[in-house]
Amino acid sequence: MRILIVEDDKPTAEFVEAGLRELGHVVDLVNNGRDGVMYALDEAYDLAVIDRMLPVLDGVAIVKTLRASGSGLPIILLTAMGGVDDRVEGLEAGADDYLVKPFAFSELMARINALARRPSLKAQITELHVADLTLDLVRRTTMRAGRNIDLKPREFSVLEVLMRNEGRVVTRTMLLEKVWDFNFLPQTSVVETLISRLRAKIDKPFDVQLLHTVRNTGYSVHAPR
Known part of the structure; x- marks a missing residue:
C-alpha cells in the first residue's frame, strides 16, 4: 500500500x-x-x-x-x-x-x-494493471499472464511506484525518495541493481517488455506503443 x-x-x-x-x-x-x-x-x-x-x-x-x-x-x-x-x-x-x-x-x-x-x-484502488501485469496492493501479490511472480518487498514497492505512474518517467531520485530513505548517496547503484532484478522477473520470461529504461532520466512501465 x-x-x-x-x-x-x-x-x-x-x-x-x-x-x-x-x-x-x-x-x-x-x-x-x-x-x-x-x-x-x-x-x-x-x-x-x-x-x-x-x-x-x-x-x-x-x-x-x-x-x-x-x-x-x-x-x-x-x-x-x-x-x-x-x-x-x-x-x-x-x-x-x-x-x-x-x-x-x-x-x-x-x-x-x-x-x-x-x-x-x-472501494479505492486495490489493484494496479498494466497490460497483463497485475499488482494486488492488499495481498501484496504479483501476476503476469496468469503466472504468479515472487517479488521481494522492495521490488514490489518499486514496481508499485512505476505502475502508479504508468506511461510516465519515474526518475532514479524519485525511487530513492519513495522506496528507500534519504541516506543513500547519489552515486549508489542500488536502484539499477533492483531494476535489473525486477526486469528479470516481470519481463524476461515473457514476450513483451513492459519495464523500460529512459536514458539519462529514469524508468517507465507501459505497454508497447
Missing part, C-alpha cells in the same frame, strides 16, 4: 516509516499539518497515519479538512492523549481508528490491515 505519515516527533516518525518500508509499503513522510493536508489531497494514498499534536495544523483539524473536501482516505490518529474525550473527538472528526502512544508496531500493523479489509478501503 501507499501510506502517508504525518508526524513531527522524529523518533516516532522514523520508527513507523522504517517498519512500513521493511514490509514493502511505499511511504511518504511529512512533519506538519499543512503539508499533511496538501499531500493527502494531491496524491493517491491507501491510508494515512496522522499524529494528533502537530505544528501549523493539528491532526483533528487535518481529519476535518479532508472529510470536508470529500476525501474518504482511511486515517489512523496517533496520540499521547489517551482520554476517552480525546478519542471520541478524533473519531467524531472522521478518523477511522485511534492509537495511543507508546504503541507496538505490530499493533499499528494490525490496525492498518484491519482497515485494509474494510469496504471503505476496498
Whole structure:
C-alpha cells in the first residue's frame, strides 16, 4: 500500500516509516499539518497515519479538512492523549481508528490491515494493471499472464511506484525518495541493481517488455506503443 505519515516527533516518525518500508509499503513522510493536508489531497494514498499534536495544523483539524473536501482516505490518529474525550473527538472528526502512544508496531500493523479489509478501503484502488501485469496492493501479490511472480518487498514497492505512474518517467531520485530513505548517496547503484532484478522477473520470461529504461532520466512501465 501507499501510506502517508504525518508526524513531527522524529523518533516516532522514523520508527513507523522504517517498519512500513521493511514490509514493502511505499511511504511518504511529512512533519506538519499543512503539508499533511496538501499531500493527502494531491496524491493517491491507501491510508494515512496522522499524529494528533502537530505544528501549523493539528491532526483533528487535518481529519476535518479532508472529510470536508470529500476525501474518504482511511486515517489512523496517533496520540499521547489517551482520554476517552480525546478519542471520541478524533473519531467524531472522521478518523477511522485511534492509537495511543507508546504503541507496538505490530499493533499499528494490525490496525492498518484491519482497515485494509474494510469496504471503505476496498472501494479505492486495490489493484494496479498494466497490460497483463497485475499488482494486488492488499495481498501484496504479483501476476503476469496468469503466472504468479515472487517479488521481494522492495521490488514490489518499486514496481508499485512505476505502475502508479504508468506511461510516465519515474526518475532514479524519485525511487530513492519513495522506496528507500534519504541516506543513500547519489552515486549508489542500488536502484539499477533492483531494476535489473525486477526486469528479470516481470519481463524476461515473457514476450513483451513492459519495464523500460529512459536514458539519462529514469524508468517507465507501459505497454508497447
